[in-house]
Amino acid sequence: MRPPSPSIPEKEFVYEALKQSLRLDGRQPLELRSPRLTYGSELGYVECALGKTRVIANVDAKMVKPLPERPFEGLLTIHSEISPMASSEYELGRPSEEEITITRMLDKVLRRSDAIDKESLCILAGQRVWHLRLTLHFLSDAGNMLDCACLAGIVALKHFRRPEVEVIGDEVTVHSPSERAPVPLAIHHTPFCLTFAFFPDETTQPVLDPTLLEQRLSAGLMSVALNAQRELCVVQKMGGVPLVADGVLSVINIAVTKVKELDALVEDSLREDWKGRHVEVR
Amino acid sequence: MSSRIEILNEGGFRSDGRRQYELRDITIDMSQQGTADGSAIITHGLTQVLVSVFGPREAKMRSQTLYDRANINVEVSIASFSTGERRKRSRGDKRILEMAATIKSTFEPVVQTNLYPRSQIDIFVQVLQQDGGLLQACINATMLALASAGISLLDFVSAVTGGVHSTSPMLDLTALEENDIPHVTVAVMPRTGKVTLITMETRLHVDRFEEIFKLACEAGKVIHGEMRAAIRLRTGMLISAMQSVSQNAGEKEDEQMYEY
Numbered sequence: 001m002r003p004p005s006p007s008i009p010e011k012e013f014v015y016e017a018l019k020q021s022l023r024l025d026g027r028q029p030l031e032l033r034s035p036r037l038t039y040g041s042e043l044g045y046v047e048c049a050l051g052k053t054r055v056i057a058n059v060d061a062k063m064v065k066p067l068p069e070r071p072f073e074g075l076l077t078i079h080s081e082i083s084p085m086a087s088s089e090y091e092l093g094r095p096s097e098e099e100i101t102i103t104r105m106l107d108k109v110l111r112r113s114d115a116i117d118k119e120s121l122c123i124l125a126g127q128r129v130w131h132l133r134l135t136l137h138f139l140s141d142a143g144n145m146l147d148c149a150c151l152a153g154i155v156a157l158k159h160f161r162r163p164e165v166e167v168i169g170d171e172v173t174v175h176s177p178s179e180r181a182p183v184p185l186a187i188h189h190t191p192f193c194l195t196f197a198f199f200p201d202e203t204t205q206p207v208l209d210p211t212l213l214e215q216r217l218s219a220g221l222m223s224v225a226l227n228a229q230r231e232l233c234v235v236q237k238m239g240g241v242p243l244v245a246d247g248v249l250s251v252i253n254i255a256v257t258k259v260k261e262l263d264a265l266v267e268d269s270l271r272e273d274w275k276g277r278h279v280e281v282r
Numbered sequence: 283m284s285s286r287i288e289i290l291n292e293g294g295f296r297s298d299g300r301r302q303y304e305l306r307d308i309t310i311d312m313s314q315q316g317t318a319d320g321s322a323i324i325t326h327g328l329t330q331v332l333v334s335v336f337g338p339r340e341a342k343m344r345s346q347t348l349y350d351r352a353n354i355n356v357e358v359s360i361a362s363f364s365t366g367e368r369r370k371r372s373r374g375d376k377r378i379l380e381m382a383a384t385i386k387s388t389f390e391p392v393v394q395t396n397l398y399p400r401s402q403i404d405i406f407v408q409v410l411q412q413d414g415g416l417l418q419a420c421i422n423a424t425m426l427a428l429a430s431a432g433i434s435l436l437d438f439v440s441a442v443t444g445g446v447h448s449t450s451p452m453l454d455l456t457a458l459e460e461n462d463i464p465h466v467t468v469a470v471m472p473r474t475g476k477v478t479l480i481t482m483e484t485r486l487h488v489d490r491f492e493e494i495f496k497l498a499c500e501a502g503k504v505i506h507g508e509m510r511a512a513i514r515l516r517t518g519m520l521i522s523a524m525q526s527v528s529q530n531a532g533e534k535e536d537e538q539m540y541e542y
Contacts, residue, residue, distance in 0.1 A: 097383050104380045108483050219391075222480075232491050235466070235482040239387025242476035245499050249492055256488060 006216060014217055018204050023214070025051070029207045030254055032194075035151055035265070039273045043182065044160030048152035050209065052142035055149045057156035058135045061163075063174075066122070066129040074121020074129040078106050079136065080149065086138040102146050105236065109193050109225045110134065110153050113233035117186035123165055123172055130162060132185075143212035146223060150193035155266055157185060159273070191233040192262050193225040194255045198241050206251060208258065222248075224255040228263035289447045289462055297458055298327075305442075305454040305501065306415075310512035312430050318406075320431025324423040327456065328413035331420050333427040334406045341402035352398035356386040358420070360409040381417060382407070385424055388469055388479045394434040403433065414457040415443045417467045417481065422509065429513050439478060440505040441469035444498040446486060451494045453501050466494055470502035 006014075014024065021029050033051040040046070044059035066073060082090045082099050090096060095103070109115075121130040134156065136149050161182035166173045197210035197218035206222075207214060215221070220240015225233040232252070237243070287297055294301060306327030315321035318334035341347045346355075358378050362370040371378060385407065393403065405427070407420050421441040428435060445455045445465035455465055464486040469479035477499065482491070 095379075100376060100379050100383060104376055112483060113485055220387075226488070230488045232482065232486050232488055233484075235480050235491070237477070237480045238384045239390055239478055241391060242471055242474065242478045244476055245496065248477055248480065248495070252488060252491070 006213060010213075011217055014213060015199065015201060015204070018199060018207065018214075019201065021205060023207065023211075025211060029205045030258070032209045032258060032262070035148075035262075037151075037155055037266070037269045039159060044156050046152055046156040046159055048148055048155065050142075050144060050148045050151075051211065052140055053145055053148045054139040055145065055152040056137040056139060057149075057152035058137075059132060059156045059160040060135075061130045061132050061160075063123065063128050063172075064131040066126060071126035072122050073118040075131040076111055076116055076118065076134065077131070078103075078110060078134045078153070080106055080138075082138045082145075085140075086145065087141040089141070090138075101238070102149065105146055105193065105223060105225075105234065106136070106149055106153060108234045109150050109191050110157070113191050113225070114188055115154065115191055116157060117188055120186035124167060124170065128172060132157075132160075141212065143215045144195050144209050147193050147195050147209060150191075150225065151262075151266075154190055154192065155270070158187060158190065158266070158270060160185060189227040189229060189231065190263060190266070191225045191227050192259050192266075193223055193234070194258055194262075195221055195223045196251050196255075197221055198243065200241060206247075208254070222251060224252055226252075226255060226259055228260050230256055287458060287462075289459055290450060290452070296452065298456060302450055302452045303497070303501075305504065306456075308505070308508050310426060310509065312426060312512060312516040318427075318431075320427045320429070320433070322423050322426035322430060323410075324419055324426060325411075326415050326419050326422075326454065328411055329415050329419045330409075330411040331416075331423040332408045332410055333420070333423040334408075335403065335424075335427040335431040335433070336406070337403040337431070338398040338401040338433065339404075341400070346402060347400045350399050351395035352393070352401045352403050354386055354390060354393065354395065354403050354405065356382045356389075356405045356407065356424075358382045358385070358407040358409070360412070364409050364412045381420065384417065384479065384481070385420055388421060388439060389424060389428070391478065392436050392439055392471070393428065394436060397434050403428075412457065414455045414460045415467075417441065418443050418454075421469050421479070422505065426509060426513065430516065437471040437473045438506050438509065439469050439471055440502045440509060441467060441479065442498050442501045442505055443467045444494040444501065446490050446494050449490070451490075451497050453497065464490075466491070466498060468495060468498040468502060470499050470506075472503045472506040475499070 036049040038047040047056045080103050084090050134153055161184050163182050164175045164180045196206045196208055197214055198206050198220045200219040222237040224235050309325045311323040315334055320335040323332045338352050346353050358381050360371050362368055405424055418441040425439045443455050443465050444453050445463045447463045464484035466482040470477050
């Protein structure tokens with residue numbers, strides 16, 4: 001069931017406020033809701049919250065036979081069905097247009113950008129590889145679920161450690177975590193996704209990380225995924241309000257600076273969490 | 283396999299003999315297809331897309347009618363014979379659904395939907411052959427089909443792909459090049475110079491992106507020229523056909539007059 005669209009006074013109020021660079025939650029137009037990352041007791045379990053938007057990401061690994069056409073590569077699959085738990089807008093079994101965009105974007109940002117070194121997941125060529133499963137649970141939708149999910153996903157992958165394996169000839173031994181310290185995944189780079197909302201009035205500045213109301217009133221979204229090394233992974237602006245070319249480039253430049261801050265924040269939080277953990281090393 | 287093919291050789295030629303900024307040849311056929319209100323076939327090199335537009339007409343489902351504007355409905359189907367390796371894709375394929383959503387949201391701000399309240403415009407995209415630049419061909423063909431259906435538009439939309447091979451940008455990539463190098467698809471509105479669609483799915487440095495993005499915006503204007511010429515030619519032909527018909531009719535009337 002789709003909730004009723006915002007009323008006309010509400011709409012006009014938001015537009016008028018945005019014209020004066022004011023947002024309902026008191027943020028600057030280009031300010032991100034600061035992400036809160038909570039780690040579970042298991043490695044690879046992360047809960048990410050942007051304001052009231054909340055997503056849980058969980059990574060698990062198992063051994064499988066590799067695909068015959070790629071015998072040296074491990075697998076990474078992303079499960080991201082949006083349940084009605086997030087918002088009554090979503091229905092089970094029938095993906096909405098928004099859900100398709102989120103799923104496809106997650107696939108592009110986390111899988112196709114080659115963030116994870118797939119060859120390092122190979123144990124025995126053609127016979128045994130690691131299959132990573134990233135499951136995302138969308139708990140509540142208060143706008144910009146895509147960025148929250150991407151952040152949760154990449155942090156979970158960085159947080160996860162797989163058991164160490166030893167290969168002697170054709171024999172594979174998996175060491176339990178109590179025996180040998182589990183090893184982190186080989187990660188090439190960490191892409192982060194940032195979403196900007198544009199409004200019908202051309203003089204209104206775009207806003208970063210839109211809330212649900214802003215997202216619904218916006219005339220178009222543009223998502224940029226990039227890493228702290230200034231490499232763009234995905235740029236996606238699907239229709240919506242047309243922009244001048246310089247506007248697009250300035251948005252990308254803003255994203256570059258924001259991603260550096262985000263990267264530092266994530267690294268800090270991971271380090272903090274790691275300090276509190278006791279992983280036995282012999 | 284693809285790593286053995288030289289994307290850009292020392293002489294500055296690409297694998298299919300084009301220069302860096304050279305576009306593939308474009309052929310446009312806007313003749314009537316069945317009962318469609320507007321239709322177009324566009325060919326960019328070996329990529330061929332057929333689009334038929336039906337409407338504006340009454341929406342089949344009442345739930346889809348919008349009281350103040352028309353509803354645009356896009357369906358994409360990819361022929362299983364369109365690639366070298368025969369491959370059947372189901373209609374529920376996420377990639378196809380995403381492409382349909384992209385085309386829809388590209389044209390929503392361009393079509394003057396507020397002129398057709400409570401109606402529906404159906405756009406059926408049929409991919410006949412693919413060799414890179416699929417989205418570009420789909421958008422251009424949709425643009426032409428909408429124009430030939432006589433639907434009011436605010437501006438043209440023309441799309442083009444661009445890519446970067448190490449540091450040299452190039453335009454209008456083939457499937458072979460798309461597999462190898464990072465690429466961007468950009469749709470521009472040539473009259474205002476604004477951009478309605480940008481998609482990029484591969485890793486690329488920000489500075490490189492800026493370069494190729496600006497280049498693609500320029501190339502969009504060239505494609506716009508081609509599309510406009512095709513529309514003018516078609517309209518000219520229709521007008522002259524209508525005039526000759528009315529003249530014939532006039533002569534017949536005269537003859538009838540003499541008979542009486």
